[in-house]
Amino acid sequence: MLFYLAISTMMVFLTVTIHGLGLNLLAHFIRSEEHEERVHHVPKLSRRSLFFTLALVLGLFVLHGLEIWLYAFLFMAVGAIATLETAVYFSTISYAGIGFDDSYIQPAWRLVAGIEGINGLLLLGWSTAFFVTLVTRLGR
Template sequence: MVLLTVIIHGTGIFALARFLRIEAREEAEEHIHPMSLRGVGVTLTLVLGLFVLHGIEIWAYAFVYLVLDALPTLSDAVYFSTITYATTGYDDDGFAEAWRMVAAIEGVNGIILLGWSTAFFVTVVARMGRSR
């Protein structure tokens, strides 16, 4: 799962970076300021893209929990996966004891992927500030 989520995340970050490069080229050609309404829309698209990436990864872990029969329902699995991925803490009552290490690994995996997204986003915003 760690490898799968890293591949998903890397592919998504690559696609978002490509989108941003194309957008920056168009903004330069058309002399559009990055802090314009269009620039704000691009930033919101970036944030939503990152959110979707994390959602895909969270759901992937949720399906693993269902396949492993670690949790009884999809809603329980998605909820558990979300709070584990984000390392916000949780009560693992009802979670199959045999699979708790998978949940711990998801927490570490999630924090790394969230950090990766944060670094990417901060880099993009810093570049926008320099292009004024």
């Protein structure tokens, strides 16, 4: 059990680090865009603003996708799940807290999958808070 907790802890540290760096990069992008909008007097409801908001959402989606794929690759590398498609599917439902069925994963690795669910919910919450804060601040 300690081995699986150690693997889970490593994955949590890795995904939280990636998430923090990704949000920092998106925040830099936002600050640059905010400056451009002020300089060029872009209205809040413009095509550019819509594109920017969509780009921000896509950036968050890519960030979560990367973290999901990292868990999927882990499950594949250790032989906990047989195919890449199943690993990505299982990782996605675990990360999002949906958790339909754990029959896809070797029983020894269920603890890691459970912790992935907690990790994913926290990272999704962090992204939601980030997005809501920025959209509110920018008045979009």
